Amino acid sequence: MKTKLRNTRAFAMILAAALFLAACGGNAADQTESTNAENGKISLKVYAQHFDDDTAGPFDYAVEQLKTAMPNVEIELDEAVQDGYQKLKTYAATGNLPDIYFTDWATLQTFAKSQNVVVLDDYEATEAFKSNMNPGLETRLVAPDGHVYAFPDTGIEFQLIYYNKEIFEKVGIETPIKTVNQMVDAAKKLKEAGYVPMSIFAKEKWITTALYNGFVVREQPQGLGALGEDGLTALPEPYVTAAEQVKALQQAGLFDANATNTNYDQASSMFYQEKAAMFVNGQWEIYSSQEKLGDKVDWMYWPAKDEATYEASKFYINGAGSPQGYAVSPSSKNVDTAVEVAAFLAEKAAEYRYTQLGSPIVASKTDKPIASDVPAMMQRLATEVLPNADAYSVALNKTEIQNAVNDSTQSMLIDGFTVDNFVENLNRALKKANE
Numbered sequence: 001m002k003t004k005l006r007n008t009r010a011f012a013m014i015l016a017a018a019l020f021l022a023a024c025g026g027n028a029a030d031q032t033e034s035t036n037a038e039n040g041k042i043s044l045k046v047y048a049q050h051f052d053d054d055t056a057g058p059f060d061y062a063v064e065q066l067k068t069a070m071p072n073v074e075i076e077l078d079e080a081v082q083d084g085y086q087k088l089k090t091y092a093a094t095g096n097l098p099d100i101y102f103t104d105w106a107t108l109q110t111f112a113k114s115q116n117v118v119v120l121d122d123y124e125a126t127e128a129f130k131s132n133m134n135p136g137l138e139t140r141l142v143a144p145d146g147h148v149y150a151f152p153d154t155g156i157e158f159q160l161i162y163y164n165k166e167i168f169e170k171v172g173i174e175t176p177i178k179t180v181n182q183m184v185d186a187a188k189k190l191k192e193a194g195y196v197p198m199s200i201f202a203k204e205k206w207i208t209t210a211l212y213n214g215f216v217v218r219e220q221p222q223g224l225g226a227l228g229e230d231g232l233t234a235l236p237e238p239y240v241t242a243a244e245q246v247k248a249l250q251q252a253g254l255f256d257a258n259a260t261n262t263n264y265d266q267a268s269s270m271f272y273q274e275k276a277a278m279f280v281n282g283q284w285e286i287y288s289s290q291e292k293l294g295d296k297v298d299w300m301y302w303p304a305k306d307e308a309t310y311e312a313s314k315f316y317i318n319g320a321g322s323p324q325g326y327a328v329s330p331s332s333k334n335v336d337t338a339v340e341v342a343a344f345l346a347e348k349a350a351e352y353r354y355t356q357l358g359s360p361i362v363a364s365k366t367d368k369p370i371a372s373d374v375p376a377m378m379q380r381l382a383t384e385v386l387p388n389a390d391a392y393s394v395a396l397n398k399t400e401i402q403n404a405v406n407d408s409t410q411s412m413l414i415d416g417f418t419v420d421n422f423v424e425n426l427n428r429a430l431k432k433a434n435e
Contacts, residue, residue, distance in 0.1 A: 040072055042334050044341055045098035047078045047088060048326075053291070054284045057356065058153065062348035066341065073341055082264045084204045092116040097329035099338045100345070104206075105322035108149045109399050118328040118335060120148040125343040132347065132364050139321035140363055144397045150325035151346035153353065155361040156392050157282050158319025159210040160299040162289050167195060167277040176300055178310040180215070180245045183303050187254040190277045199276035201267040202259040202413050205406035211280055212409040213393060214318040215242035218304035221316040223393025227401050233431040235423050241305065243422045246412050259413050282319075283381060287357060290375045299377055315390045322395030325363075360386065404429035 049055040063075050078098050081087045085107045091097045097116060111117040120126045126148050130141060140152040168175060171193045173186045190197040202208050209224070217223045219238030226232075227239070249255075256262065256270070271279035272292040279285070289297045302318060304310040326342035328335060350362040358374030360382050374382070396402050408425045411417040 041074055042072055042337050043074045043076060044100055044332070044334065044338055045076045045078055046326075046345070047080055047091070047098045047101035048345075049080045049082075049102060050077060051079070051082070053287050054353075054357065058349035058352040059345070061352040061356070062345045065348045066344055069344065070337075070341065073337065075341075082201075082204060084206055095331065097331055099332040099334065100326055100328055100342045102324075102326050103150070104324045105143070105395055105397075106206075106399065106402055108143070108323060108327065109397070111327070112143075112145075112147070112149060115330060117149050118330050118332075118339065120150075120328070120339060123336075123339050125340045126151075129343045129347065129364070134363065134365055137321065137363055139395070140323060140325070143323045144395070148323075150323055150327040151343045152323070152325035152363040153346040153349035154284075154359075155363055156317075156319055156321040157284065157361060158317045158392070159214060159280060159282050160285070161198075161214075161302065162271070162279045162281070162285060162297055162299050164271070164274060164277050164293065164296050165298055166296045167274065171195070171277070177303050178301075178307045180248065180303050180305060183254070184248060184252040187249060187252040191253040196256045196270055196276040197254045198278040198280060199262070199267040199270040200255055200259050200280050200413075201262050201264040202255070202410055203261055203263050205410045207280065208409040208413060209402075209406050210282075210318065212242055212246055212405070212412070214280075214302040215245045215304075217316045217318050217393050218242075218302060218309055218313045221313065221391040221393065223318070223320060224396040224402075224405060225320060225394025227405075227426075227430065228396055228398045228434070230434055232434045233427070235426045235430065239426070240419070240423060243412065243419050245305070246409070247419050247422075250413055255413050260410055283361065283378075286375050286377045286381075290377060295376075297377070299380075315385065315388050317385070317389050317392045320393045320395040322397075398433045400433040401426075401429045 048059050050059055059077070066073060066075065080102065085103050088097075088101055088103055088107060089110070092111060092114065103111075108117060129151055133141060134155060137152075137155050140155065141148055143149055163175075165175075167190070171189050173189060177183050177186060187197040200207060200211065213223050216239055219241055220226060220236070226236075256276075267276075268279065268288070270276040272289070279289070286299075301310070301314050304313055326346050328338045328342050332338045347364045350364040351366045351368060353359045354362050354366055355368045355371045358370050358378055396405070404425050408422045412422060
């Protein structure tokens, strides 16, 4: 089933933080935790992203707000590494998970099976958080199995292709690029002119999966989520077509030859130093790109096999409303407090994103006004895309298939790995998971 867009711009209700505070004061387990804590303080280690305005700002704001709301709680930040949550998985494997950690749905699925995440269903903080969410975002909180594992701060995020308008004009590339063939031609022109056509941090497999899904949704609006259908044992044509398109772009030189060994810092620097003409990442990159490139940067819709398909599928969005956010470790010595703090951090981070960054893509409602200028590219999303979105892609909920997609999409950026190899890998995973 398609995940239909709901209006995310109506933020009229007050944050439910007071309920969290009341719960904190009245819970016997919390009182025991506080009594046992040294000097009446509870120290919680939090594993979270903290490397740019879109990550550090919301987190720091939430922690400052927490000092007033829960003065007995101290936060120790463990800065997350951009490694596809491999470090976090190592923590879990060695029994060293922090009290609270931010992660994605693929990791949460694994941790649920290994009992490395607290099931949040029956907590008062969860009920309060759910009641204060923006409409249409239930899938960000409640997993397909009906359980809650993490508190999200953002709404349904999606991936974009950013491009340097000045470089495009200099090389003589017309925009918008609507078809894959036009993108192939652009890649060749840019490469001949000495630019890396598109920088991508393909050392992280999720971004190559997101790249591939951008082409899938032009043919199948449900995206990768439809691959989890029971009985589906052979890769359907839209997914084969998307693989052929990615391979055609790779062979045209769209990506740097070292793309699969390139991390985010390297790929983004290539784009911001104007050595690369395009960059692929989520809508959260708007803030950094506009800060560093100003009016030179904009984003484009994903191209399709032909212009008719492009126009028809333009508002099929390359992003799924899967669960993610701040989760709690069962090994925490202060689980009840950690649950309330996780919910609080998520709501306050959302508050910052809306009021300070001007982002309408947040999980929780707030009655506070936008206190900063909205970047032009974000304003374009809010007025052009969100009101007109026809469908969001659906999350893929089978880890065997997800792992095969991640590995194979990354390999597609390497010479010698063919579309046939891709199809063989996926068919093997589909047969194992869906039969």
